[in-house]
Amino acid sequence: FSALPMALIIFLRVVLSVTANALQKRLLLARAGVGHTWVLTYSIMLLPALLWALPFPQTPAFWRDVAIGGALDALGNLAMVAALRTTDISVFGPLNAIRPILALIFGWIFLAETPTPLGLIGIAITVGGGVILFTGNTGHHPSIQSPHLEEKPRALTSHAWPAILLRTLGLALGVAGAVFLKRAALVSTAESTVAAWIASGLVCLITFGAMAPALSSEADTSHLDALRVHWKWLLLHSAVFLSMQWLTIRIFQATLLAYSFVFFQLGMVLQVFVGRIFFREPSFLRRLIAALVMAAGSILILLE
Secondary structure, three states: OOOOOHHHHHHHHHHHHHHHHHHHHHHHHOOOOHHHHHHHHHHHHHHHHHHHHOOOOOOHHHHHHHHHHHHHHHHHHHHHHHHHOOEOHHHHOHHHHHHHHHHHHHHHHHOOOOOOHHHHHHHHHHHHHHHHHOOOOOOEOOOOOOOOOOOOOOOOOOOOHHHHHHHHHHHHHHHHHHHHHHHHHOOOOHHHHHHHHHHHHHHHHHHHHHHOHHHHOOOOHHHHHHHHHOHHHHHHHHHHHHHHHHHHHHHHHHOOHHHHHHHHHHHHHHHHHHHHHHHOOOOHHHHHHHHHHHHHHHHHHHHO
């Protein structure tokens, strides 16, 4: 895998990201608990990741950075998947347009990264796609019951803002975690970084679940029963997420943090189609236009 060209790595990461979000949405529709889903996903990923990563680096800086990055990323995943329960997947994806801005700021402060003028234009175009997304109607599911129900487009209401803010918090935590994961990856291998990331994230999820069970998971055993019934979806989600995270670290090693998150926006076009075809989400044309604008910004940087 290490010999794969960067363009192919970016393409595979984009496809796996959309797949992971669709699997998460499917598990949530099946009433799976957010906390349960992530603890089990991290647990399933841990052993193969450890075997893949051996031997580990011995530098204290690596373990410090990966522990901080893994914890921030795990909390970000909890927030983002919780937001997905009441947010359309085709909005869930394009909302990622704020990540390049956060990555640009964090990369400049913590990694001394400075984009080129053409790179800044690409980032601006990507963010412009996010503006298009939120200047009109956006679908919102106050209570998701079935992926087969057609929802009419609605304006963004006060009921949607908690999910949007929760998603934004998750994105910010994820980008902050990416800073530390990139620092760890620059002094190690992608395999070691991913394995240590999973281990530290699992510790964080278990600790957070013990301290705040009402926030990290649901007490109703039916949420855990749903995961038992849909264990194949959970296994697939774990495999997809492990592969996606390895590709993410490889991209972090190869380019600026802000550029990495712009590249990830290439999957938003596919994500809009997935939301429409599999979950009957509304406002297809507007979301498609927004995603295409974001993809244009990504392609501009990729060409550079």
